[in-house]
Amino acid sequence: MKKLILAMLMTQPFASQADQASYVEIGGGKIAMLVMDSPLCKSEEWSQQVVVGCPQPGENAFYVPTALIFGKDGSLVKTLPFFDNKCVYYYQTLARSGQKLIVMARVGEFASDTISYPDCPFDAGTLLREVRDMQNGKLVSQTVLQNYRTTLIP
Numbered sequence: 334m335k336k337l338i339l340a341m342l343m344t345q346p347f348a349s350q351a352d353q354a355s356y357v358e359i360g361g362g363k364i365a366m367l368v369m370d371s372p373l374c375k376s377e378e379w380s381q382q383v384v385v386g387c388p389q390p391g392e393n394a395f396y397v398p399t400a401l402i403f404g405k406d407g408s409l410v411k412t413l414p415f416f417d418n419k420c421v422y423y424y425q426t427l428a429r430s431g432q433k434l435i436v437m438a439r440v441g442e443f444a445s446d447t448i449s450y451p452d453c454p455f456d457a458g459t460l461l462r463e464v465r466d467m468q469n470g471k472l473v474s475q476t477v478l479q480n481y482r483t484t485l486i487p
Contacts, residue, residue, distance in 0.1 A: 398424045400434050402467065413470045415463050420453035425460070432467045437478070456480060 400413040415436045416422050422438040429435070440455040455461065459480045464473040 398422055398436055398438055400427065400436065400465075411470070413465055413467070415465065416461070416475075420450055420455055422461075429467075433464050433473060434467050435462060435464050437462045 397418060398415045400415065402410045402413065413434060416438060421441040423441045425437040425439055427434065427436050438461055440453065440457055440459040440461065455477070460478040462474075462476045462478050464475075465471065466473055
């Protein structure tokens, strides 16, 4: 995959301003960005309002941490979504090891009467690591690195 020169991931925590988002760059010395939409963007209650960080009609929506891979000409070659839509994830780090991309994210809480995540298998605060193959996007591994419920001392 000689054309692949950069993978980048950015998240925007719920209710943050665009300039509070974190940017990560890997290789190539070039900069790119993507906003991970907050769970609030999925709420029907807010669908008619403009919410900072939410896509407007016609824009792409990424609701999970998503790595972008660009070609030498700057065009987007592919996107690699990490994790799933079962929880709220807050991106921590992005790394590359050979043809593998490694993302660490912390499971967050979202307190709302209209949005809930009953199928989330992790406690809030749990730190996860997910590894995906850059070429095909397949999941290589997902590991729970830290679960606050089991590590906090009363």
